[in-house]
Amino acid sequence: MMQWREGTVEQVVGRWPGAVEYAVRLADDAPDDTSVRALAYTALVGEPEVGDRVLLNASALLRGLGTGGLAFIVAAPDRLPGDPTTPRGHIVKARYTPQQQMFMAVDEQDSPHHEVMTGPLAAAGDLLGMPVVVADLHSALPAILAGIRLDRPEARVVYLMTDGGALPIAFSRNVATLTGAGWLAGTVTVGQAYGGDHEAVTLHSGLLAAKHVLEADIAVVIQGPGNVGTGTPWGYTGVAAGEALNAVGTLGGRGVAALRVSDADTRERHHGISHHSATAYGRICLVAADVPVPTTADEFDALVADQAHALARTAQGALTVRRVDPEGLDEALRAVPVTLSTMGRGLDEDHAAFLYSAAAGRHAARLLES
Template identity: 35%
Template sequence: MLSLRRGAVSAVRERLDGLVRLEVDGAACIAYPRLTGPVAEGDEVIVNVQAGVLGLGSGGFDVLLANLTRGLDLPPEPAAHVMELPYTPLQYAVRHAEEDGGLAETLGGLPVVCCTLHSQLAPVCAGIGAELRVAYVQITGGALPLSLSDSVRVLKERGLLGTAIAAAPCLDGDVQCVGVASALAWAVGQGFEVVVCAVGPGIVGTGTRLGHGGLAAAEAANAASALGGSPILAARVSEGDPRERHRGVSHHTRSALELCLGDVTVAWPASLDAPAWLESREEVDTDGWRAACAGLPLEHMGRGPDEDPAFFAAAYAAGVLARDRVV
């Protein structure tokens, strides 16, 4: 059940596109103004405190649920009738891209990079480069609100991402789509040359082979294959993770690959030794990945490029391979 608390906004720390970082009675909190309306210091609010109560890591902050001062009686989005988070207490209507047409019938060989972690997004986009039109599709498996991602904001500012699509149940993107298949078709219809799919920040995990959010990458790869795209799996590789299941090639990558139904290529840095079982790989020259990623948000489980270079090089390799496949 929900863990809710009434409080007052004691400080507004940062206002970003689609996200406000604030404090409620001194406790760290975030708000999504496109969902719950504007917020200001002194507002009386209700916040969801369960993540903090449980002591979660990357998601261990409160989330504003309702603004009692200025967030009541908010109107629905014009011409919207398809619900996000349907049949939950948080349901709200959003105009979906599919309602306006423009979906391609086939992907026509479109490179689709499929990531099991959000922290792979920045190095993947660096590998693709700023010369191509790139769309990002956020898929289920981590945070649902796309607006939580600081990486997406930075990549847009750097010209490495053109648009960010929320594939339901993900939400609050530049564009909303019912699912990953229609998101891919919409991107092609709009002239994007590469699509990168990834879960949002804070992956769901249970420590088991099939109980983790990274499997959404397999769903994206299968949709890409079925629609005539060219799916590439960004391998999760680590030399610094203390957990055995994530050392070398993570079991997340292996289990996602096992669920892929079509031909999927795993991009692999040519400078690293690959495990014998990883037969569906294509080696990529990743020299220069550090320079290409300079200034981008590079962090994975608290480790940066100096602590875990293989992680970022492997993600960069997927971007380079996607760039090379653009026809």
């Protein structure tokens, strides 16, 4: 059940498009009379000001969760935002929750892009061979972009955020920074996720919008921050990466499976190629896809290459291991305009995790030449 708290805004800690972080002093009758971090999504609750009374959902904070370990402002009851000045369309997301919202989806009838989405290419479901990189962790996004930009800095890259993790794209400061730096040409939020440059009802229509509305050269599909896992092979939201590759194959795109790899994770099931990648790409993906691995003489990379070839031999789909030149990838990763972090580990703590994502990006960029 939700754990409610009431508090008073003390100061603004930070802001980025769609979100403001505050320090909030809990009310005197709260179990802990202390200051907490609290996030407000401006499209939902407006922008509370210092001194405003706010109602908080403190459940994740009180449980000490990682990505979601902060309070969320549910309302500033004494300063409610006004109604939107323009119609939001007819597609409801976060459906049947108290904070459901209506959006203009790129694929609905009243959308200014409906004609494109019902045109001969989009309606037929044709991505025209567009490379699409798929990964399971949101932390892979900046590394994938680094790999793409190393060879094709001019490429138009569109990020599609699925709904396995955070639903509001505004939760991701990385997306805001990468967009501001010009590393992303646009964003599409699909399913129940919301807040992108465009909304789409399904991943399929989102991919078609990326190609035919945003004119993407390359698309990247990853769930938002805060994935859910249970330590079991199937109870993990990232297995949807396999379904994403199925969508890419169905629509005539070129699927690129970014491996989740680690040489630092102490859990055996994540050493080398994570069991999540093995499940998503080996069991769920039923179409052709490329699996990029960097070509090095490193003993760990040799292990991963062997694991990748074994995965390709037993996969339900037609996986092809592709060797990628790692030259320049480390330098590209160190030039990323955000802090690289995955499962609490940075670039030098878990270098392989980012190197393999960057290799997937570089391979996608080179597909543009073929």
